[in-house]
Amino acid sequence: MDKMNEWPKWQRWGVWLSSWALYLGGMALLLMFRSFVVQGIALAVLCVGLVLLTYSSKAVLNERMRKVDRWYVRVLLPTFVVYMVLMLNVWPMYSRIEVPWLQVIVVLLPLLPLTVVVWAMMRYMARCDELERRQQLEAVGVAAAVVSLVSFALGLLAATKLIAVNGALVLLLIFPALCIVYGLACAWSKWRWRGQ
Secondary structure (H helix, E strand, O other), X not given: OOOHHHOOHHHHHHHHHHHXXXXXXXXXXXXXXXXXXXXXXXXXXXXXXXXXXXXXXXXXXXXXXXHHHHHHHHHHHHHHHHHHHHHHHHHHHHHHXXXXXXXXXXXXXXXXXXXXXXXXXXXXXXOXXXXXXHHHHHHHHHHHHHHHHHHHHHHHHHHOOOOOOOXXXXXXXXXXXXXXXXXXXXXXXXXXXXXX
C-alpha cells in the first residue's frame, strides 16, 4: 500500500471512494445498532476504511506515505477505537452511577483519547517541513474560522428564537466539525500548492 501513488489514477480514485464508503458505512452501523457484535464489526469496518482513506488520500495527491505519516496512523487508529468504545459503551453509563465525582470521571473519560489526538497532531506538525507546516496551520485557521462563524450564526438565530438549538449537541459537535473542516482545508491547501 505504500506505493499506491504509483497505481493508475482510476485505481487510486476507486480506492479513495471505496474507503469513504467503508468509513461512512461503518459509522452508520455504529449509530444505527446497539448490538455489541454489530458495533464490533462496524468498528473494524470503520478502521479499515480509515486506514485505506489515509493511504488513498496521499495517493490521490500523488504522494507517498512517509514514516511520520505511518506513525500518525498507528497512533490515531487505536486512539480512535478507544474513543468510540468509550462514547458508545462507557459514557452512557453515567446515569446509572450514584456518586457525583464518579459520574464526572465517566463523563469526561472521552477527553483522554481526544487529548492524545491533539498531542499526536502537534507532534506530527513538528516533524513536517516548512511548507507542510504552513499548509497545516492554514487548515487549522480555516477550520477555526468556519466553525466559529457557523457557531456564531447558530447563536444569533437561536437568540432571536428563529431556530431551536440544542446547546449540548452543538457543543459536542464543535470538535468533530473542526476535524472535518480541517481535513478538507488540508486537502484544498495541498491541491492549491501543487499547482504552484
